[in-house]
Amino acid sequence: LTQLYAPLNFLGFVYREIKHALADMERMFGLMEQGEEVADRADARPLQTSQAAIRFNNVDFGYESNRQILFDVSFSIPAGKTLAVVGSSGAGKSTLSRLLFRFYDVHSGSITINDTDVRDLTQASLRQHIGIVPQDTVLFNDSILYNIAYGKPDASEQEIVQAAKAASIHDFVMSLPDGYQTQVGERGLKLSGGEKQRVAIARTILKNPPILILDEATSALDTRTERVIQDELRLVARDRTTLIIAHRLSTIVDADEIIVMDHGRVLERGSHRGLIQQDGRYAQMWALQQSGQDPDPPSDGGDAI
Numbered sequence: 265l266t267q268l269y270a271p272l273n274f275l276g277f278v279y280r281e282i283k284h285a286l287a288d289m290e291r292m293f294g295l296m297e298q299g300e301e302v303a304d305r306a307d308a309r310p311l312q313t314s315q316a317a318i319r320f321n322n323v324d325f326g327y328e329s330n331r332q333i334l335f336d337v338s339f340s341i342p343a344g345k346t347l348a349v350v351g352s353s354g355a356g357k358s359t360l361s362r363l364l365f366r367f368y369d370v371h372s373g374s375i376t377i378n379d380t381d382v383r384d385l386t387q388a389s390l391r392q393h394i395g396i397v398p399q400d401t402v403l404f405n406d407s408i409l410y411n412i413a414y415g416k417p418d419a420s421e422q423e424i425v426q427a428a429k430a431a432s433i434h435d436f437v438m439s440l441p442d443g444y445q446t447q448v449g450e451r452g453l454k455l456s457g458g459e460k461q462r463v464a465i466a467r468t469i470l471k472n473p474p475i476l477i478l479d480e481a482t483s484a485l486d487t488r489t490e491r492v493i494q495d496e497l498r499l500v501a502r503d504r505t506t507l508i509i510a511h512r513l514s515t516i517v518d519a520d521e522i523i524v525m526d527h528g529r530v531l532e533r534g535s536h537r538g539l540i541q542q543d544g545r546y547a548q549m550w551a552l553q554q555s556g557q558d559p560d561p562p563s564d565g566g567d568a569i
């Protein structure tokens with residue numbers, strides 16, 4: 265029996281990991297109804313790295329065979345660098361993050377991490393390496409402690425508190441009568457948009473992934489909270505390979521590279537300064553946002569990534 269214990273225990277671990285990954289996908293992507301499954305190859309290898317260089321190579325993709333969404337998209341994000349994606353609603357920005365998470369497979373071209381095609385990696389290991397701070401964080405109907413620890417289910421209480429402190433939510437939690445045991449979610453205490461984002465940030469700090477996807481909220485937070493959270497996110501993103509889906513250009517001026525998407529194609533690319541000099545679409549968007557006229561008014565609520 266003892267000989268059986270180790271493999272069973274391992275299977276239990278794998279099962280929990282897969283269950284978590286599935287819950288992640290469903291909640292983060294808000295796409296529970298989606299059918300087309302991707303499966304691990306028989307010889308899939310686990311990703312094991314703390315330094316992830318990401319590459320999209322001539323990616324074509326569509327959710328349905330009769331409607332192509334991405335056309336020949338290529339970019340690379342060197343390990344530890346930040347790429348921001350901007351573009352009008354429906355341009356295909358969030359689709360890039362869904363493909364990186366391998367919620368779907370590309371139709372042609374490839375996505376690689378450290379030169380390995382994501383289709384050759386196990387999905388569980390891929391997703392363990394990616395942290396997501398979505399537009400709208402979904403909380404589980406459970407304690408705040410559980411909601412933060414979800415980033416790393418075996419975390420000690422001390423690690424959880426440290427992450428909460430780093431995400432500036434510890435003091436708030438301590439001000440609640442039940443502290444970390446406070447029940448949140450639909451049936452518990454309702455948290456504000458900013459508080460929920462901080463829970464997502466604490467989760468990510470705890471998970472400590474080498475890859476980060478930030479899906480910027482289109483609305484919701486007041487300007488001051490927004491700015492503080494942006495600063496916190498910048499700290500979390502430091503040294504991680506980061507893909508930002510951005511709506512406000514002011515938050516990405518420091519990105520290492522910016523790509524402008526239009527109808528599924530990369531229209532322009534460069535640094536903020538370079539793109540302003542190009543005087544094309546990005547420069548137009550910048551001018552409009554600076555004058556307070558948003559060229560791409562947020563649709564209500566936005567979608568999960």
Ligand code: ATP
Nearest residue numbers: 298327328333352353354355356357358359360567
């Ligand atoms: P936004 O800024 O509004 O979030 P986006 O640039 O992120 O937009 P995507 O979410 O990537 O755009 O969507 C690109 C296109 O793909 C849209 O036309 C959308 O209708 C389509 N699309 C997105 N998800 C699906 C899906 N699950 N099934 C079919 N089509 C989809």
